[in-house]
Amino acid sequence: MGKETLKPSILHLFSNHRWTGPAEPVLTLVKNLREIGWNVHFACSVKGIPKDKYNKVLDTAIKLNIPTYTQFYLSKHRHLIKDFIDYLNLKSLLKENNFSIIHCHLDNDHRLAVKVAEKYLIPVVRSNYNGEGLSTSLRKYISQTSLIFEPSLLSQKNDISNFSVSEEKCPLIPLAIDLDRFNPSRKLADIRSQLKIPPDAIIIGIVARIQPHRKYDLLLQTINILIQEGWKIYLIIIGRGTKQEELVIKPVNELGLKDNVIFTGYLDKDDYVSMLNAIDIGVYLVPGTDGTCRTVREYMAMGKPVIATKTGILPELIDNMHTGILVEDTVESLYMAIRELCAHPQLRNELGKNARAKALSQFSPINQAQIISQFYELLLRK
Numbered sequence: 001m002g003k004e005t006l007k008p009s010i011l012h013l014f015s016n017h018r019w020t021g022p023a024e025p026v027l028t029l030v031k032n033l034r035e036i037g038w039n040v041h042f043a044c045s046v047k048g049i050p051k052d053k054y055n056k057v058l059d060t061a062i063k064l065n066i067p068t069y070t071q072f073y074l075s076k077h078r079h080l081i082k083d084f085i086d087y088l089n090l091k092s093l094l095k096e097n098n099f100s101i102i103h104c105h106l107d108n109d110h111r112l113a114v115k116v117a118e119k120y121l122i123p124v125v126r127s128n129y130n131g132e133g134l135s136t137s138l139r140k141y142i143s144q145t146s147l148i149f150e151p152s153l154l155s156q157k158n159d160i161s162n163f164s165v166s167e168e169k170c171p172l173i174p175l176a177i178d179l180d181r182f183n184p185s186r187k188l189a190d191i192r193s194q195l196k197i198p199p200d201a202i203i204i205g206i207v208a209r210i211q212p213h214r215k216y217d218l219l220l221q222t223i224n225i226l227i228q229e230g231w232k233i234y235l236i237i238i239g240r241g242t243k244q245e246e247l248v249i250k251p252v253n254e255l256g257l258k259d260n261v262i263f264t265g266y267l268d269k270d271d272y273v274s275m276l277n278a279i280d281i282g283v284y285l286v287p288g289t290d291g292t293c294r295t296v297r298e299y300m301a302m303g304k305p306v307i308a309t310k311t312g313i314l315p316e317l318i319d320n321m322h323t324g325i326l327v328e329d330t331v332e333s334l335y336m337a338i339r340e341l342c343a344h345p346q347l348r349n350e351l352g353k354n355a356r357a358k359a360l361s362q363f364s365p366i367n368q369a370q371i372i373s374q375f376y377e378l379l380l381r382k
Contacts, residue, residue: 007373008100008380009039011093013109015074017045019056019268021290022129025175026105027057029127031064032369038376041099043069048082069093074109083112090116100380101125107138114141123379125149129175131291131313133158146379149173149372151292152313171375175292176368179360182301184277188270191278195262201232202342205279205304207295208288210241215285215329216248222334224255231342235261238275276302280348281341284308285329293317300324301359305351307337323355 012030016023033040044057047070061068071089073082090112102117104110104126113124123146128134133155134148142148142163148170150156156170197203204223208214216237223235235257237248244263252261267275276282282299284306296317299306306324308314318324325340327333341348 007038007376009041009098010101010103010376011097011099012040012042012103013074013105013113014042014044014057015106015109015112016076017049017053017055017057018076019060022105022127022292023057023060025129025177025294026127027060027064027066028176028178028365029369029372030061030066032365033373034066035366036369036373038373041067041069041097043072043074045072045074045076046070047073047085048075074112076106076108078108078111083108086112087116091119094120094122101376103127105129107135110138110145111141114144118144125375125379128155128159129290129292131155131287131293133162136162139163147171147375149375151175152316154313154316155291173368173371174362175294175297176365177294177297177301177359177363179301179364182273182276182298182359184303184356186273188277189274191274195234195278197234197278198232201234203234203236203278203280204283204338205236205238205276205281205299206283206285207238207276207298208284209239210237210244210247211288212243212247213286214288217251218285218329218331218334219283220248220251220255220257220261221331222338223260224257225331225335226338226342227257227260231339233260233342236264236275236279237261238264238267238272240265273302276304279304281338282306282324283334283338284314285311285334287312287314297359297363300355301363303352303356305341305348305355307334307341319354319358321351323351323358325351 014026030040030042042061046058049055072086075082102113102122102124104113110126117124125147126145127149128151131152148159150170150172156172159170226233252258282304284296287293291312296306306318308318309329310326315326318326320326325337327337
């Protein structure tokens with residue numbers, strides 16, 4: 001889409017440098033807002049990051065030709081001295097530039113923006129990436145925030161209740177993913193052949209940090225039962241963690257599953273997309289630090305049926321027996337769901353096709369940018 005007449009200037013703040021959680025969705029949004037004509041500038045964590053440490057957020061913003069400020073610490077967590085220096089730097093930046101809106105994405109940049117923007121009568125908006133609602137510690141900042149863009153009905157309901165705000169202040173805007181990148185029609189590596197997985201085997205995939213609360217024990221017990229019954233199943237674990245020896249490697253060996261479980265570690269770029277493409281059934285047992293469950297949306301965009309528990313926003317993302325299967329938090333329930341999709345490839349394909357269709361209709365980055373653009377315009381008319 002070609003750029004329209006340039007709209008007012010918007011400053012987006014992101015208090016992190018790590019490429020985790022909302023980093024990619026934030027920059028995708030900024031890129032698309034610029035594509036439809038908004039003069040969006042960006043600031044993320046730069047000062048205080050060791051020079052030998054790769055700052056992927058900054059690097060990606062520069063590669064996307066997004067005007068980016070580098071004078072901020074923008075620490076993920078509160079820091080008295082760094083936050084005060086950022087306060088002074090943001091005051092100077094707002095004096096020198098005619099920003100019409102400040103758009104925040106994380107808690108610490110939200111606190112900073114509200115403290116400074118009120119002095120210049122600049123409205124502050126916040127994108128929420130917590131599927132169950134923002135922290136109640138932000139109460140006094142919410143009162144000075146014009147809009148909260150909610151990723152789920154659950155977060156919208158909780159924020160309305162916790163902060164005593166109106167539904168109009170908390171519009172529901174489903175988060176987007178890069179549908180060009182997560183596209184099963186793309187030419188991608190043949191992972192099944194590379195891993196020497198037989199053509200008739202069914203590949204189960206899980207993308208999650210290896211941590212106690214992610215319920216790897218539940219999945220491994222279930223896979224073990226299915227293999228003992230004779231199902232030709234392979235499990236691909238995409239993720240890493242400091243306790244992976246204790247939580248997955250040792251149990252896999254004890255259960256005799258080492259020939260059926262593949263550990264990839266952390267993957268990115270097309271290595272990650274190719275691995276998702278190889279998976280037949282995605283499993284997502286509990287939300288991690290990304291409460292918006294972006295991995296589920298990526299599975300769906302790749303046309304994969306997802307089996308998930310009824311936790312957090314998962315029931316909003318997955319339409320039971322239409323785009324995936326919702327299960328109880330038990331081995332028996334997970335076993336029945338995986339077995340159902342293993343036994344019925346036609347159902348597996350139908351759910352995957354429906355998942356892809358839902359992703360195309362609800363997770364479009366350009367649609368998300370256009371909806372947020374409408375809220376910007378509404379806010380500026382007030």
